[in-house]
Amino acid sequence: xxxxNPDGVRIGLEVHVQLNKLNTKLFCGCSTDYHDDEPNTxxxxxxxxxxxxxxxxxxxAVDFAMKIGLALNCEIVGQTQFHRKNYYYPDLPKxxxxxxxxxxxxxxxxxxxxxxxxxxxxxxxxxxxxxxxxRLQHIGSIEKSKGTFINYNRSGMTLxxxxxxxxxxxPKEARRYLDKLRSILDYLDVFNGDLEGAMRVDANVSVFxxxxxxxxxxxxxxxxxxxxxxxIMRQKNHIRRGGKIVLETRHFDxxxxxxxxxxxxxxxxxxxxxxxxDLVPMRVADKVPDxxxxxxxxxxxxxxxxxxxxxxADMHARALTIQIKVANFYEEVAAxxxxxxxxxxxxxxxxxxxxYRDTDVDAFKVDDIVEIISLVKQDKITEQSGVQIIRTILxxxxxxxxxxxxxxxxxxxxxxxxxxxxxxxxxxxEAVADYLAGKEKSLNFIVGxxxxxxxxxxxxxxxxxxVLAMINK
Amino acid sequence: xxTKEKVEHIGWLARIEIDxxxxxxxxxxLNSVLDYFGQLDEVDxxxxxxxxxxMDVVNVFRKDEVRESLPQEEVLxxxxxxxxxxxxxxxxx
Numbered sequence: 001x002x003x004x005n006p007d008g009v010r011i012g013l014e015v016h017v018q019l020n021k022l023n024t025k026l027f028c029g030c031s032t033d034y035h036d037d038e039p040n041t042x043x044x045x046x047x048x049x050x051x052x053x054x055x056x057x058x059x060x061a062v063d064f065a066m067k068i069g070l071a072l073n074c075e076i077v078g079q080t081q082f083h084r085k086n087y088y089y090p091d092l093p094k095x096x097x098x099x100x101x102x103x104x105x106x107x108x109x110x111x112x113x114x115x116x117x118x119x120x121x122x123x124x125x126x127x128x129x130x131x132x133x134x135r136l137q138h139i140g141s142i143e144k145s146k147g148t149f150i151n152y153n154r155s156g157m158t159l160x161x162x163x164x165x166x167x168x169x170x171p172k173e174a175r176r177y178l179d180k181l182r183s184i185l186d187y188l189d190v191f192n193g194d195l196e197g198a199m200r201v202d203a204n205v206s207v208f209x210x211x212x213x214x215x216x217x218x219x220x221x222x223x224x225x226x227x228x229x230x231x232i233m234r235q236k237n238h239i240r241r242g243g244k245i246v247l248e249t250r251h252f253d254x255x256x257x258x259x260x261x262x263x264x265x266x267x268x269x270x271x272x273x274x275x276x277x278d279l280v281p282m283r284v285a286d287k288v289p290d291x292x293x294x295x296x297x298x299x300x301x302x303x304x305x306x307x308x309x310x311x312x313a314d315m316h317a318r319a320l321t322i323q324i325k326v327a328n329f330y331e332e333v334a335a336x337x338x339x340x341x342x343x344x345x346x347x348x349x350x351x352x353x354x355x356y357r358d359t360d361v362d363a364f365k366v367d368d369i370v371e372i373i374s375l376v377k378q379d380k381i382t383e384q385s386g387v388q389i390i391r392t393i394l395x396x397x398x399x400x401x402x403x404x405x406x407x408x409x410x411x412x413x414x415x416x417x418x419x420x421x422x423x424x425x426x427x428x429x430e431a432v433a434d435y436l437a438g439k440e441k442s443l444n445f446i447v448g449x450x451x452x453x454x455x456x457x458x459x460x461x462x463x464x465x466x467v468l469a470m471i472n473k
Numbered sequence: 474x475x476t477k478e479k480v481e482h483i484g485w486l487a488r489i490e491i492d493x494x495x496x497x498x499x500x501x502x503l504n505s506v507l508d509y510f511g512q513l514d515e516v517d518x519x520x521x522x523x524x525x526x527x528m529d530v531v532n533v534f535r536k537d538e539v540r541e542s543l544p545q546e547e548v549l550x551x552x553x554x555x556x557x558x559x560x561x562x563x564x565x566x
Contacts, residue, residue: 022537023537023538023539024537024538024539024540028540029535029538029539029540029541030539030540030542031539031542038545038558039545039557039558039559040545040548040549040558040559040560041542041544041545041548041558042542043542043543043548044540044542044543045543048543048548056533056534056535057533057534057535058534058535058537059534059535059536059537060536060537061537062534079531081525081526086486088486088488090560090562090565136562136565137559138564138565139556139561145564146564147561147562147563147564148561148562148563148564148565149556149557149559149560149561149562150559150560150561150562151558151559151560152548152560270486272486275525275526277526277527279526279533280526280528280530280531280532280533281525281526281531282531282532283531283532284532
C-alpha cells in the first residue's frame, strides 16, 4: 500500500526540548529544580540580564546537545558559537536571546517513524542550543487581563531546538515523529518529559505545494495532532473558496481547537543576529568519540535485539521498546519466565491496564508480574484471574499470593480434573474407539490415565462419570 | 543606503525614540559607517577563516555545579512593580 497524500500535505516540526536533567542553567549556576518553588528564587545577575554580568557555558549542556545530535544521526559541527537574537519582550530580560545561528551544533540527521505506508525517514534539518525565556502569566482572563506576571526561574534554562524537514504528510505522521523523538530523548536520559514545558512544539504546514503557515502555542502531542487537523482543513477550505494561503503565523487555541491569525508585524522577524561577544567559540568535534561511547542502545536497535534475542513478535518488540522503562522492566521479567509469555503479559495486558489508569510501569513490581505469570503457567489460576490480580494491585495494592487467597482465585479441583479428562481422552483415541465399539473395559484405561495425571487427587467415580459424559457428548 | 524611515525603524526595534531632527543626522552617520564597511568588502578574503571573536580562545566552559541564586527580595529590589514574588508588567497581548 502506498500513501498518495491526496491533499499534498507537508508538515515540518520545531520541537523545543528543555534539558531539565542538567543541574544548572545554560550560562549560570542557578539550579534547574525550580518547578515547585516560589517565583524568581532561581535567578542571578546572569539569567536576570543585569548589566555587567557575564555568561559561562555549562559544559554538560554541550555534551547533552551532542548526545542528542548523535542519537538523531546528525553531523556534529567542527566549530560553533552563540549568537544574539535581538527582540524586545518582557520574558527576555536582556533584550536578546542567546542562541545559535549559522552553525548549529548538529545538523542533517534523521529519525525513522512508522509512516502512513510503512517505515518512513524524517529528515532532521538541525538541532541547536539556546536559552529559555522567562515565564509570563496573564493576571485574570486574557481579555480582561490587568497585567502580566513575569517569573524568571525558567530564564536561561538550556533548550535544544530540533527542526525537522517538511517530511510528514499527515497529522498522524507528525504525532508518530513526536512520539519517536520523546522515546529517543527518554533513552538518552537528558530530560524529564513529564515536567511542565519540557517539550514544546511549533508546526509548519502547507497543502497543495502552497505557502506554509506556522502554528504556535501547541502544548501537547495530542494538541499538535488536533492543531494540524484543523489547520489543514482550514487551508483546504480557504483554497476551495478561491482564497490564497499566505505565509503567516497562527496561534492554536487549545480550548476551542482552532488556529487564529496573529497578524504579527513584519518587524518582529528583524532579529539582527550577531555573534555573542561575551562567549568564545566552541570547538567540539574532538568530543564526538567520547560522547558516542555514552550513547545507550536506542529504540530501533533495542527492538531488533528483542526480536532476535527473545524470539518475540515484532509488534511486541516495538511496544516494549517505546519507553526505556518498559523495555528494562520487560527484560527483568523475561529473565525469570518464558520471554514470549513475558511479552504477552507486559506488552498486551499490563501496558493496557497501565494506559487505562494513565500511569506508568513504575506503578508495578517485576516480582509481582513474574509471580502472576508463573501462577498462570502452573495452571493454578486462570488467565482471567491473572488480569484480575493486576487490576487489584493497581487499584488497591497488595501481593499476588494474598489476592489469590482473598479473592478465592485458585483453580477449583474440578477444573484440574476436567482438564485431565480432556487430555486423557485426546491422548487415547484407540481406547475411545474401542469403548464406542462396545468394549466397556477400555473405559478403565482412560480413567486410569486421569488418576495418573491428577496424581490421585481426583475422585475415581467422579472421574469415570466425567469421562463418560465427555465421550458421549 | 540608510533613509530617514530606516533610522526610525531601527529606533523602534531598539525602543529608542528618535525625533525628526535627529533622524537626519543619524542617517548621515550610519551611511558613513556603511561606506566604511563597503571599503572593507573590497578586500579579498578568499581562504581566510572568519573571525567570530577578537580573542583567539575557544572552549571556555564551567562545570554543571549549582551556585546559590539571589534571594527573591534582592531580585525584585529594583522594581516597584511586583506582586506575589513576580515582576508585574502591563497587559501583554
